[in-house]
Each structure stands twice: as structure tokens, then as C-alpha cells.
Amino acid sequence: MATVNDRHATAFAPAGVGNAAVGFDLIGHALDTNNSDGTPLGDSVSVHCTDAAHVEITAITGLDIPLPHAAQENTAGRAVLAYQRALGLTHGFSLRIHKGIPLGSGLGGSAASAVAAVVAANAACGSPLTLAELYPFALEGECAASGAKHGDNVGPQLLGGLCFTNAERCISLPVPSGLTAVVVHPDFVLETKIARAALAVPFQISEFVAQSDKLAGFLIALYENDHSLLRQSLADVLVEPKRAPLIPGFYAVKQAALEAGAIGASISGAGPSVFAWFCDRESAAKAQFAMQAAFEGTGLTTTSYIAPVAGRGARVLPGEI
């Protein structure tokens, strides 16, 4: 007879583009792609069920920076604790985490571990919940890093594609066919707390209206499949001006993207990565090099990625890490 200790699973969650220019803390999309060496851009977590009731993290690999091993302080650990509590499980979990997303890159690294962990834990338990039902636990996990329930990374990294999220729900948004994202990651860390501090300034109601115009136009464009309106709307006139000075070369990279035909370009998550959307993969591939060149003009080395905006979210993997 199988015991608790025989039950295990591994899951992967891709990177993500938070905020998506128009939806600060609310809208994001998956970035399901590979590094140039063929390794996937995302985090993997192996989970074993254990007799002991607690959640323990036995290994964190893939990063030079130390991350908390205490379950409550680790995004993966806290997500699994929330799952365990909600399901009233009497057994525990042992986690091994492999980080495939640089921390402080604006690519959803802390969310990816939370998502992969809870997807793996659910699979190890025989998948009693659907992926969508795992959203609140992954969101609770991500809180360990951000201190607040922002689902703009968690939602799309769990369900894939472009999502609107809040503390209660995650809704998949329609994505025009062919839409492709380019993301360029300059090789330096921008701490989220510094990026957040740049927003601790007073805003005017007129700034709010200007950004709401973009947000509303963006959502209408998606539902109406209106490329012209999407091009007018994919912009951040509220947060980007405050954070751009923290990213050397930001405006040059954005301009390179727009000159190469981008629908829009802005900061991915809290930065320093920069993303742009293109109508198709071909134009995205051409623009990728111009965007990298613009960043490298400031002396930074960069890595770039290309992926469909409607990319895949988390999934269970065969084998273990």
C-alpha cells in the first residue's frame, strides 16, 4: 500500500511580465521561454509529502544569493503552508526549489517559486484542486516577498497568458492572435523596495485620469480585437516616469522598440527588465537586437527573451529536480 512518503511531484512556473504597462499591480502576462542555453526561464519545485506535519525546504539551487529556508518566509513555503491549511491536511511537505529566474529582475522570480510549489504540492496530493483554484495559495505565498497581495505575476504565471488579478480573483483576458513579447534584462538588480519607494510621492487626479484612459482603452482593445486602440493604449504614463530614472538607458530601449514597430513598451514588473509587444514573432525577433543594443550602449550586459503574450503557465513536470 502506498504511504504518504511515496507521494511526490515536480512542477514548473514560467517567468512573467508584471504590470503590463497599463495595470499596475493588477495585470500581467506569462513569459514562457528558454534561456539561450536551452534551460527554461522559470522556477521548478519538487515536493514530497511527509509524515511530519510541517513544511520544510531542504534545498534551494540556481541562485548565488541566499534565500530564506523558513517556510513562512519563503514564497514557495508560504504558498504550500496556505494550501496545507486550507485543505486541512495532517501530513507535511518537503520542498526542493530550483530558481531559474534572476531575483530583482522584474520577471516574477518570487511569484514563480510560489506558483510552482503549490502546483507541485497539489499534484503530489492527487490534484484535488484545479490550477485556477490554487490562485489564492500562490498569492499568499508571493506575499512572503512583496508583503502585499498583488497577483499580476502570480495569476499569469499560474494560468498562462494575460490576466487581470486582484486579491480575490484571477481572470484570463483575450489576447489578439500572434501577439509577441520581447523582454530585455540588463544585468543588474533593482530591488523592488527601491522601485516601490519611487512611487511614495503625491499624484494628481489628472495623472490618474490619463492612466485610466490607457487601462480602459487597453481592455476594450483586447475584447474588440482593435489593434489601433491597443497601440494607443499600451503605455504607462503614471508609474513609468517615476521609475525610469532607476534604469539606465530605459528611454533608449523603449525608443528602439517603438522605432522597430512595437505596439508599446514599458518596464516589466518593478524593473529593471524592459518589455515590448509586437504584432507577430517576426517583427519581435527583429526588434530584440535593437533593444539589446540600446541597453548595451549604456555599458550594461543584457539577456533578451521572446515569447507569445498568450504563453503557457505552470505545469507538472515528469521526474524530479
Added chain:
Amino acid sequence: MATVNDRHATAFAPAGVGNAAVGFDLIGHALDTNNSDGTPLGDSVSVHCTDAAHVEITAITGLDIPLPHAAQENTAGRAVLAYQRALGLTHGFSLRIHKGIPLGSGLGGSAASAVAAVVAANAACGSPLTLAELYPFALEGECAASGAKHGDNVGPQLLGGLCFTNAERCISLPVPSGLTAVVVHPDFVLETKIARAALAVPFQISEFVAQSDKLAGFLIALYENDHSLLRQSLADVLVEPKRAPLIPGFYAVKQAALEAGAIGASISGAGPSVFAWFCDRESAAKAQFAMQAAFEGTGLTTTSYIAPVAGRGARVLPGEI
């Protein structure tokens, strides 16, 4: 042979609910209904083409308060001037305006005259433009009152229904079947400039995120026909708290609406009118009296209106005023 002086037309534009809680300066809906005496709640404008090239206003009726007769300073006059200029017309127009919406009520009175005037002028010219093509001229006209291009009244009062608007365009939004608005107008004037001054305060980014959550949820709910999400989203957590103190009894009226089953309730335009949305006309009709009673508890006399959110916009009328 017909001369320029034989060409004339009359048009009507209904009242409107600006802001619609979630879309400050951006979203509104038509309020096409009658007063209790059977007269329509809206403005009518009769326009005659004239040999003289200028635009003149020969009469303004329906209001005790004097309004500017100089075309450039009157919303109807400025709208027709913009239309005349855009079409390169060499003849002029003579306007007679009948105001059927109280000024300073938050029901789109200044926009209604602009809309009715340009619709009548276009009809008098043989309707070379569609209603939708008249949007920029009506918007320009409304500027004479507000000093800025906010289309949240002009758009729906022109095209009907619920609209997203900005300086460039007006887009009709899908409205769930049966959706009905109740509007209660307390008998006092709240000057728009005072209502705007209440917003000349610093806002935090967190307030922006909370309201963006409502705006995005609202638009998604309309396109997905999701009543539950609409009920969570039809709210103003940004502007309403600043303006509510200017409207005696506001929170009592809002509470009366919500207790009577409203989807949501907030301030109509710059106030002091209060609106609420209901799933159907029957529940709206019941709530109407509770909302009025709550306002009248503060000693104010009130008038209330009920109309479909997807109500009609402007139209050409037979005869003249």
C-alpha cells in the same frame, strides 16, 4: 429653389450620468427619460442656416439663470462653430436653445446643449456626417463650460447607452440586458468648479490601484456579462470620498440604494445628483422611493428619474421649439 434660409432642423439630447462611478472623466451613460409632467429630461436646439457667416444664439429658454449668448462662450454655440469650421461652411447658423436639464445638477446639462445643437446643425445641412462623426464638435462645445475635453457626458448623450470616451474617440460599451438606472436630484446647485476643487489634493498610488481594480473589473464584467463582477466593481473609491461631503445625505441615499438591491451607487457627474444601477426596472422602481426618502430626510426636496442604462442618445425632432 430652396435658399440657405429655408434649411432648419431641431434636435434633442437627453441628460446623462457622467463618470459612472468607475470612469472619472472617461465613462458615462445616457439618461433618456421624462420629467413627471411628461416633458423630456434633456435639451432641445432649433437651428436655422443663415446667409451671414456667423453663429448666433437668438434665444435661451427653460432656465432662470442667465447663460452666455456669445457663440464662443456657449456650449451649443461653440459646438456649431467647430462644425462650421471643420466643414468649411460659408453660411452661418441661428440657434434657439431650450434647456430641459437643471444646471449644476450633475446630469450633463452643458453637454446636452452642445450635442443637440450640432445634431440639429448637421441635420439642417442635409446630414453630411453621421452621429458618431459629430463627437469631436460636441466635445469642443462642452469645453465652453468645463474648460477641458471630457467626453463622459457628450459621448453617451450623443450616441446613447454607456460609452468610454477620451479626447479622440467615443466607444459604445456592451450593457447587460435590463440594466436600469435610478437618479435622484436634490434641489440644490453644486457648482462643478467647487466639485473639482475637492479633487485638488494629493493622491496615493494605492488609491489609484484600488480604483483601477474597479475600472478593470467593470469593463471585464460588461464584456463577459458577469453580474457578480459588475456588483463588485461598480464603485468609486477615489473621487466619491472627496466629494461626498459636498452632498448632504449622500451616504444615506447610497445606503438606501444598496439595501434595495442596487448593483452599485455613486455621484452622477460632479453631483449633487446620485445614481444607482439595478438589474431590472422593477427593482429600480422600488428603490427609487427609498433613495428619495433618504435625501428628503436631510430636508432637501428631490426629483427622481428612472431610465435604461442602454437608453437612447440624441435625435432629430419634427417641428421647432
